[in-house]
Amino acid sequence: MTATAPIKTKYEAVIGLETHCQLNTKTKIFSPVSTAFGAPPNSNISPICLGYPGVLPVLNEKVLEYAVKAGLALNCQIAPYSKFDRKQYFYPDLPKNYQISQYDLPIAEHGWLEIELVDKKGAEPTRRKIGITRLHMEEDAGKLVHGGSDRLSGSTHSLVDFNRAGVPLLEIVSEPDLRSGEEAAEYGRELRRIVRYLGISDGNMQEGSLRCDVNISVRPVGQEAFGVKVEIKNMNSFSSIQKAIDYEIERQIKAIADGEPIYQETRLWEEGSQRTISMRMKEGSSDYRYFPEPDLPPIEVSKKQLKQWESELPELPARKRHRYETELGLSAYDTRVLTDDLEVSQYFDRAISQSRISDAIAQGVNAKQVANWVMGDIAAYVNSEKLDSINDIALKPETLAELVGLIEEGTISGKIAKEILPELLSKPVDSVKKLVEKKGLIQISDTGELEKMIDEVIAAHPKEVEQFRNGKTKLKGFFVGQVMKKTSGRADPKVTNQLLGKKLEG
Numbered sequence: 001m002t003a004t005a006p007i008k009t010k011y012e013a014v015i016g017l018e019t020h021c022q023l024n025t026k027t028k029i030f031s032p033v034s035t036a037f038g039a040p041p042n043s044n045i046s047p048i049c050l051g052y053p054g055v056l057p058v059l060n061e062k063v064l065e066y067a068v069k070a071g072l073a074l075n076c077q078i079a080p081y082s083k084f085d086r087k088q089y090f091y092p093d094l095p096k097n098y099q100i101s102q103y104d105l106p107i108a109e110h111g112w113l114e115i116e117l118v119d120k121k122g123a124e125p126t127r128r129k130i131g132i133t134r135l136h137m138e139e140d141a142g143k144l145v146h147g148g149s150d151r152l153s154g155s156t157h158s159l160v161d162f163n164r165a166g167v168p169l170l171e172i173v174s175e176p177d178l179r180s181g182e183e184a185a186e187y188g189r190e191l192r193r194i195v196r197y198l199g200i201s202d203g204n205m206q207e208g209s210l211r212c213d214v215n216i217s218v219r220p221v222g223q224e225a226f227g228v229k230v231e232i233k234n235m236n237s238f239s240s241i242q243k244a245i246d247y248e249i250e251r252q253i254k255a256i257a258d259g260e261p262i263y264q265e266t267r268l269w270e271e272g273s274q275r276t277i278s279m280r281m282k283e284g285s286s287d288y289r290y291f292p293e294p295d296l297p298p299i300e301v302s303k304k305q306l307k308q309w310e311s312e313l314p315e316l317p318a319r320k321r322h323r324y325e326t327e328l329g330l331s332a333y334d335t336r337v338l339t340d341d342l343e344v345s346q347y348f349d350r351a352i353s354q355s356r357i358s359d360a361i362a363q364g365v366n367a368k369q370v371a372n373w374v375m376g377d378i379a380a381y382v383n384s385e386k387l388d389s390i391n392d393i394a395l396k397p398e399t400l401a402e403l404v405g406l407i408e409e410g411t412i413s414g415k416i417a418k419e420i421l422p423e424l425l426s427k428p429v430d431s432v433k434k435l436v437e438k439k440g441l442i443q444i445s446d447t448g449e450l451e452k453m454i455d456e457v458i459a460a461h462p463k464e465v466e467q468f469r470n471g472k473t474k475l476k477g478f479f480v481g482q483v484m485k486k487t488s489g490r491a492d493p494k495v496t497n498q499l500l501g502k503k504l505e506g
Contacts, residue, residue: 009025011218011256013249014226015178016133019191020210021170021201022140023066025163028170030057030100030140030296042162049166051096056295059084064107066200067137068301068309070170071108073194073316074132081300082107084137084293093142101171103290107299110174111192115186116316124470125332130187131175137282140167143208164208175228177233180246185209185238188212189340193317197342205236211243216278217262219250227252228262232276235269244269250277267474320345328352328367337375347361347390348374354401369404377418381425395421402432415489445492447499450483453491457482468504476500 018176028035047055066144071078085103111132118125142165146158172191178184192203192210203210213237217227232248235241248267265277318338324335339345351357351370368480374390378400382390404423406412411433420435429435438444444450457479458465468475479500482490 005033010221011249011253012221013179013245014176014217014219015180015184015245016176016215017174017178017184017187018213018215019172019174020140020213021070021172021191021203023063023168023170024199024201024209025060025062025066025168027060028166029060029063029137031166033166036166037209039158039246040162041307042163045165049095049162052220055118057100059296059299060168064135064299064301065309066168066198067107067135067170067179068306069313070172070199070200071111071135072310072313073198074108074111074113074135075242076108076111076132076135077109078301078306079105081105081298082136084296085290086293087138088287088289089141091141092158093144093162093165093323095142095165099139099141100293100296106134108135109133111135113187113190115183115190116318116321117182117186118332125336128177128183129345130177131184133173133175135172138169139454140169142163144380154493159217169337181242181249184245185242186213188238188241188441190317193340193342197314197316199314205238211442212247213239214245216245216248216252218249218256228264230262230264231266233266233268233279236271240269243274244388247274251276254452258462263473276469280459303331324367330371333373334368334371338371339391343375343389343391344379349406351400354405355402357404368464369407370400373400373404377421381422393425395424396428397426399429399432406432406436410443410492410494412436412441412443413491413493414490415484416443441488443492444487444490445495450495450499451490451503453483453486454479454496454503457486458503465504474502479504493495 023029025035026166027033031046032196033046033049034044036044048057068078069267086101087099087101087103088097089099090097112129114127114129114133116127136351139176141161142160144158144160147156174187178187188210192205195210196202196203200487201209205211214232214235216232217229219225219227227326230248230252232244235244252262263278263281265281268279269276273280288371320333320339321335324330324338325332330338348370351374352367357367357370377391378390378395381387382393387393403417403421407414416436420432420439420441423429423435425434461479461482464475464478468479476497479497480493483496483500484493
């Protein structure tokens with residue numbers, strides 16, 4: 001069995017995601033120790049992280065701020081009163097043998113986010129609201145590194161790194177509203193966009209900053225009761241999430257058809273074999289024996305503080321997509337590409353906010369020209385040069401606005417713009433107009449000058465003129481090319497086409 005899209009059957013999948021988001025605070029949730037990723041093993045630790053007797057945790061206020069902002073961004077109700085609980089969690093990488101989390105009174109509940117599935121061919125996107133059950137704060141555990149066999153004893157061994165122990169997490173639990181691997185993967189992507197826009201996490205799955213566990217069951221279409229729930233772990237990409245879910249849907253449907261039982265268990269996704277495998281039977285909440293954390297006081301968020309944090313929220317991805325579509329007339333696909341990365345969207349916003357571009361947009365000029373440069377040549381350059389960010393290029397948004405403005409005004413052609421783009425991308429310039437003037441690349445729009453050159457081209461190709469006038473109209477492109485060659489690409493294409501049409505047909 002391979003991880004392919006499930007065939008259409010009389011069954012439907014019921015999917016929910018539990019997402020752990022590592023916050024990018026400078027210090028841990030309950031201790032003043034660095035959270036820096038990539039530090040030497042067991043260098044970012046303290047007696048509090050290691051659960052030494054007599055130590056007391058103190059809540060990092062920044063963690064609370066980030067949790068509330070995330071809750072607001074996910075349209076949740078923020079609890080005016082919440083508390084921490086102890087979750088008994090006997091794992092070798094959790095030195096206290098319990099985890100400080102939140103159980104019955106989380107910081108945020110009853111929210112939603114909107115996912116948008118976009119067809120690249122330009123069809124209308126499918127939009128769905130996915131419910132958020134709860135969002136709560138907790139501490140991360142350490143990390144086990146499993147080694148090979150010991151040469152002397154022949155036994156295997158594991159190493160533990162406690163640097164991650166105590167790093168602040170948000171656990172975000174969705175409602176079981178998802179119905180496919182594609183929807184689940186897009187839910188994860190949208191959640192990552194939101195935390196990146198908020199600036200509370202880098203959302204890097206490869207570094208464990210964002211980790212998604214999937215709960216999935218299948219049931220006959222029309223049945224209200226859920227099937228037996230299976231959890232899938234060990235997925236380090238949204239592609240893996242989609243493939244694991246599609247595989248598991250097929251596996252569970254086949255098991256039901258064959259009369260085999262489905263167990264409530266935790267399974268792992270094996271990337272190499274493209275399948276899920278059983279890991280352990282799933283624990284229930286009673287196994288964790290929650291009770292209120294005695295060393296931390298309850299949390300009360302005042303109305304004043306809540307209002308302050310709400311006022312600091314940025315424009316979020318879904319709202320930005322809607323604005324690009326309604327105000328700028330961009331397609332759903334274009335808005336998706338532009339808003340996927342916060343820095344790209346900020347770059348685009350700065351470019352279209354420049355007066356010469358914003359005035360043109362106000363007069364009905366489509367912002368797609370700017371979008372095309374950002375999504376096309378500029379994105380290709382960022383990828384080919386392996387740059388971390390669009391902000392690493394020399395071409396600033398203001399300069400791009402000037403470039404597009406010169407094309408709109410007819411000062412330069414799109415062809416000339418592409419010729420000078422490599423230079424603009426690699427080194428800063430004070431003025432694009434001064435650059436093209438210096439290089440002698442200003443577009444020729446003077447009809448008198450162009451007519452003279454067109455007459456020379458026509459005179460030099462009498463055979464092609466005769467063929468054109470005998471019905472071979474495609475030769476017009478040949479004449480345009482000849483004029484462009486004669487002017488080193490500086491002839492205004494629109495004016496050239498108009499003049500050529502009159503002279504060839506005359």
